[in-house]
Amino acid sequence: MFDGFTLTHINVGEVTLRVRHGGHGPAVLLLHGHPRTHTTWHRVAPLLARDHTVVCPDLRGYGKSTKPPTTSDHAPYGKRAMAGDCLALMRALGHDRFAVAGHDRGSYVAFRLAMDHPDAVRALAVLDSVPIGEALAHCDARFARAWYHWFFFAQPDRPERVINADPDAWYDVATKNSPERLGAENFADFHRAIHDPATVRAMLEDYRAGLGVDRAHDDADKATGRRLHCPLLALWSLRDDLGDLYDDIGAIWREWADDVRTGTIDSGHHMAEEAPDELAAALRAFLRTTKEDTFTEREPSW
Known part of the structure; x- marks a missing residue:
């Protein structure tokens, strides 16, 4: 995986992140979802690295990044804390301004x-x-039925007991998540992560923060009218349920951003693994249209 990329660990303050980076050109940061690690991007990152510097970390708590102690409000696993990690990481690698894509x-x-x-x-x-x-x-009822795990994961202790009793069953190993579908090395990294109780707890803390501090931050921003002024691309999978849950995904994002582009990917939820060529092409086209006139790089500080 990741031919030509560097694999390292970088201390960003509160945590140390495992990260792969490679390529040359304007920087793009790729952020994985649950229950994956940075290796989910192994089919996409090399395609983007043809004309970009690509940075793929494990988010704090996930994979082989460190797992700080939590607090009663779960703020150490809030998205503000994770975003701060990512900013420090990019600055350490010499990138003061960059694009970011998250799944x-x-x-x-x-x-x-x-x-x-x-x-x-x-x-x-x-x-x-x-x-x-x-x-x-x-x-609504549709959301609660389809995404019940948001509310289950927020409960104390019980989700850990259920998942750790049989991680392979919970995460559909050998059916939805197999070496054939994920790629052997990506599967091995994913499989190692879901069998680590400390990683499982950290991933659940991510969801617990989601229902508390993360929602509070979003609601506070909306109440004060804060918006994004950078270009935003919203992509969703045709064979997942986001399009079923929301009548107009673009309209939701236009409540938050001035310049919103939308598109779909013909895949299930894990589009980076299932449709890497289509996803990379969509991201490269978007990044080309948002390319800045000047490009400068600093020497890494780590």
């Missing part, structure tokens, strides 16, 4: 990064998501 839970980190640090993010792509605050505000 699933990673899209919430990408969104928060663009909201909190607009001078750093030149373009944002969100894959299979609407903002957490919007998802909960639009929550």
